[in-house]
Amino acid sequence: MSRKITSHDPAAGFFRRLRNTLGPKGMPTDDRGRMRMVLDSMILHIHPAKVDVRTLRFSYTWGLGGLSALLVVMLMSTGVLLEMNYTPSPPQAYLDILNLRTNVWFGELIRNIHHWSANLLVVVSILHLLRVFFTGAYRPPRETNWIIGVVMLLLVLGANFTGYLLPWDQLAFWAITVGTSIVEYVPVVGSWLSNLLLGGPEVSANTLLNFYALHISIIPVSIVMLMSYHFWRVRKDGGLSVPKTTAELAAPEEETTRPERVTTIPHLVRVELIWAVTWIAVMLTVGMLVAAPLEGIANPDISPNPAKAPWYFMGLQELLLHFHPVIAAVLIPVLALGALALLPFYDISLGSVGVYFRSWRGRYLTLIATSLSLFVTPVWVLVDEFALHWTDWLPGWPTWISNGLLPLSLLLLGFYTLQAALRMIFKTNPEERILIGFTYLFVALIVLTIIGIFFRGEGMQLFWPWEIVPAH
Amino acid sequence: MTEINDTNITRRDFLKTAWSVIGGITALEAGALAIAYMQPRLAEGEFGGVLTIGAVEDFPPGSVTHITDGRFYLTRFEDGGFVAIYQRCTHLGCSVPWEQTENMFICPCHNSQFTSDGDVLNPPAPRPLDLFAVSIEEGIVKVDTGNLIVRDQFDPAHVAYAAQENE
Numbered sequence A: 001m002s003r004k005i006t007s008h009d010p011a012a013g014f015f016r017r018l019r020n021t022l023g024p025k026g027m028p029t030d031d032r033g034r035m036r037m038v039l040d041s042m043i044l045h046i047h048p049a050k051v052d053v054r055t056l057r058f059s060y061t062w063g064l065g066g067l068s069a070l071l072v073v074m075l076m077s078t079g080v081l082l083e084m085n086y087t088p089s090p091p092q093a094y095l096d097i098l099n100l101r102t103n104v105w106f107g108e109l110i111r112n113i114h115h116w117s118a119n120l121l122v123v124v125s126i127l128h129l130l131r132v133f134f135t136g137a138y139r140p141p142r143e144t145n146w147i148i149g150v151v152m153l154l155l156v157l158g159a160n161f162t163g164y165l166l167p168w169d170q171l172a173f174w175a176i177t178v179g180t181s182i183v184e185y186v187p188v189v190g191s192w193l194s195n196l197l198l199g200g201p202e203v204s205a206n207t208l209l210n211f212y213a214l215h216i217s218i219i220p221v222s223i224v225m226l227m228s229y230h231f232w233r234v235r236k237d238g239g240l241s242v243p244k245t246t247a248e249l250a251a252p253e254e255e256t257t258r259p260e261r262v263t264t265i266p267h268l269v270r271v272e273l274i275w276a277v278t279w280i281a282v283m284l285t286v287g288m289l290v291a292a293p294l295e296g297i298a299n300p301d302i303s304p305n306p307a308k309a310p311w312y313f314m315g316l317q318e319l320l321l322h323f324h325p326v327i328a329a330v331l332i333p334v335l336a337l338g339a340l341a342l343l344p345f346y347d348i349s350l351g352s353v354g355v356y357f358r359s360w361r362g363r364y365l366t367l368i369a370t371s372l373s374l375f376v377t378p379v380w381v382l383v384d385e386f387a388l389h390w391t392d393w394l395p396g397w398p399t400w401i402s403n404g405l406l407p408l409s410l411l412l413l414g415f416y417t418l419q420a421a422l423r424m425i426f427k428t429n430p431e432e433r434i435l436i437g438f439t440y441l442f443v444a445l446i447v448l449t450i451i452g453i454f455f456r457g458e459g460m461q462l463f464w465p466w467e468i469v470p471a472h
Numbered sequence B: 001m002t003e004i005n006d007t008n009i010t011r012r013d014f015l016k017t018a019w020s021v022i023g024g025i026t027a028l029e030a031g032a033l034a035i036a037y038m039q040p041r042l043a044e045g046e047f048g049g050v051l052t053i054g055a056v057e058d059f060p061p062g063s064v065t066h067i068t069d070g071r072f073y074l075t076r077f078e079d080g081g082f083v084a085i086y087q088r089c090t091h092l093g094c095s096v097p098w099e100q101t102e103n104m105f106i107c108p109c110h111n112s113q114f115t116s117d118g119d120v121l122n123p124p125a126p127r128p129l130d131l132f133a134v135s136i137e138e139g140i141v142k143v144d145t146g147n148l149i150v151r152d153q154f155d156p157a158h159v160a161y162a163a164q165e166n167e
Ligand code: HEM
Pocket: A061, A063, A064, A065, A066, A067, A068, A069, A070, A072, A125, A126, A128, A129, A132, A137, A138, A142, A145, A146, A147, A148, A149, A150, A152, A153, A156, A227, A230, A234, A239, A240, A241, A242
């Protein structure tokens, strides 16, 4: 019997009473005590007292959601420290970063950890999204959590983007200039919106202040609130979706074999701690070894050549080189994000939840879609760059049609033909077609991003990566 | 309790609706207030206000002068007319340098090219460089950097002349 000791225990001395306010001493040794501890603790309460043992399988979740959460915590701790040595006003912002690197105890380390954790968070939240997608875990009842996830991904990108400007160096200034100029292409309200965001017609001291407010309060507070909701929903939706092997999919679960449930302490908490400590060590090491970039102070009169957006927007920037901005920066992203967020509402088959790639056949189809996209996307980039001159061929046409809707429709037609062909060959069902479509488009985005990062050089022309001269 | 029917709203329904309407209006007001609060803050004499640039004679006809503080180029045509061309590229916002040897503006970011009056020679820029209004008062050139003139093509109405030269 583990009865809770309160701080009012009259038998205890002063120090014991003080200590007892923190909670029971020592780890409970029986399962009842362990479950009590979870239920009694505020932080551990994000977990249920017991979990289905199958959901603990590492190769199901890859610990990606937990790692995202850890990175958010690390970003907040290092971010608060950075804030205390930073003035959001040019040119002091830049001088403060220099000071941080040379004069502040561990300033460089804190900055590096913040920088690399932020970049890793973008990668890890996208990987988490992929694992949720490929296991079908977004399907009912988890559709709300999927939408929250999409919103959090946007907030993570927003946090990164607003943080990018803060060092106020050339890299920051021009990446944000190019990135925010896209806003002006939003029909009707574009320039009004851009003016509001930048606090004027171009990136300036006002922009720095706006971005600072977004970066240190509005976005992180929203992320923390949504994260809490995200975790609460995992519990409300009955814990994680349960992984199934393809064999288990074929032979439907017998109700007689009741799932084995184990106590959260130690089974879940232990792996979470190991995982967290490992990644803290990794980030510390990276922070000690790899310096976050910093260029010369921002000079609004001299644009570097080439001026590139932050790496996670390179796919978008690559699209901008091929389509009229309204199509590339507004229509395509809005359609893609809409299709992503609403996924659980049109992909509604439930049978394969918990099975990676839906089925054995699904693995082959995923592989086929990946290979096709790996081939088609670079070829299309080259053809569009060197052989297609829509605006010259259709001189009288508005460019948002000739270099926008028209090529986009052709691409969509090609995409549809491909789906139809795969449907003929493999008799694909709806969930497989969604699997193929998502994989194909996601790989295309990755390819465009890689081309933007590694194959675009001076004047945003195509080069081999080893021929590119650094921006000047 | 009276029956709820479609011709008669109950006291409770009325209050509910009234509260939602008041709540909605308050939310709208708060939103409008926040947006108004965030409007760009501009000041006279700095970029964003009216700048005094100099005497007309300082700028020879057929010249392009970079006014760094105002973030624009003052182009004076052969006929003596002035335009103030905002240096920000209409494609994605890079600062466009004037290349004297090539006699055009060439954007380093994605290679858009513009004539000395800002017209597009080479895309991807979708429209000519934007202008600021130039006024000439008693031989002194003034430029209002608070208002962008966005245009689709060259328009003679945007060119400012000193009074005596016009006659
Ligand atoms: C700041 C970013 C995020 C954090 C900190 C986070 C955290 C977590 C954690 C800790 C879990 C528990 C299981 C696991 O680790 O896989 C989870 C599950 C889940 N997440 Fe996220 N997540 C984030 C972003 C996203 C995104 C971008 C999506 C998708 C659009 C998403 C959708 C889901 C769904 C549907 C589940 C339930 C999965 C299941 O039941 O199998 N989350 N998240």
